[in-house]
Amino acid sequence: MSVFDVVAAVLVLGGSALALTAAIGVVRFPDTLTRMHAASKPQVLGLLLVLIGAAIRLRGHVDVGMIILTGLFTVITAPVVANRVGQLAYREQNLRDDLLTNDELYEFAEPEVGREVLDDEN
Amino acid sequence: MTVVWIVAAVMITAAAAITMFRLLAGPNTLDRLVAVDTLIAVTMCGIGIWAAYSLDSTVTYGLTALALISFVGSVSVARFRVPDIDTPGTVGRQP
Numbered sequence: 424m425s426v427f428d429v430v431a432a433v434l435v436l437g438g439s440a441l442a443l444t445a446a447i448g449v450v451r452f453p454d455t456l457t458r459m460h461a462a463s464k465p466q467v468l469g470l471l472l473v474l475i476g477a478a479i480r481l482r483g484h485v486d487v488g489m490i491i492l493t494g495l496f497t498v499i500t501a502p503v504v505a506n507r508v509g510q511l512a513y514r515e516q517n518l519r520d521d522l523l524t525n526d527e528l529y530e531f532a533e534p535e536v537g538r539e540v541l542d543d544e545n
Numbered sequence: 546m547t548v549v550w551i552v553a554a555v556m557i558t559a560a561a562a563i564t565m566f567r568l569l570a571g572p573n574t575l576d577r578l579v580a581v582d583t584l585i586a587v588t589m590c591g592i593g594i595w596a597a598y599s600l601d602s603t604v605t606y607g608l609t610a611l612a613l614i615s616f617v618g619s620v621s622v623a624r625f626r627v628p629d630i631d632t633p634g635t636v637g638r639q640p
Contacts, residue, residue, distance in 0.1 A: 435550075435553050435593075435594055436549060436552065438593075439590065446561070449564055450567045455579065458579050461583075462579045466582075466583055466587075470593070473597070474593050477594070480596075484602050486602035486605045487605075489605040490593075490605050490608065497612050500613075503620065507619075508575055508619075
């Protein structure tokens with residue numbers, strides 16, 4: 424068991440703990456916006472840690488490039504999904520006012536929106 | 546070293562299980578979308594742990610495919626889904 428294996432084990436354990444944290448956040452948080460936060464940030468970080476650990480364990484292998492590509496795709500695509508889900512949740516008002524400290528979208532959004540706005544966008 | 550893999554597998558399995566609770570409980574389609582997204586990411590974590598444990602690199606192609614397909618699925622659902630207005634308690638700010 425070399426130093427690399429120890430580092431990989433620590434990274435995999437940290438990534439698993441972050442994934443568990445994200446899942447607990449998805450279950451425990453009160454509204455869609457906060458659940459989206461829990462599902463995007465710690466989840467992506469945990470996945471990246473696991474992938475780095477796997478890449479260290481598979482060092483010198485040809486397929487490490489695919490692991491790097493996976494991490495790259497995850498980092499690129501996770502903000503897009505989080506942005507879409509967050510905007511939809513705000514537009515349908517799936518949020519709690521008492522949990523917001525700052526509502527910067529308030530002046531841009533109609534208070535009573537739903538199907539009409541989505542239809543207009545189409 | 547075996548303890549590390551066992552602990553990681555237990556944590557990932559627990560994460561998947563409690564994410565499935567949110568997937569079932571809802572109460573909104575967006576919550577279910579977030580839960581499915583989290584579940585796919587947990588699955589990718591599990592596949593990565595399997596690759597690190599078994600030193601088997603054939604699953605890495607599946608990892609890349611999952612990363613791309615989950616993105617397409619989530620964005621498609623967020624774009625084309627019908628907002629569930631009729632469900633009580635899902636629309637309108639909760640006090």
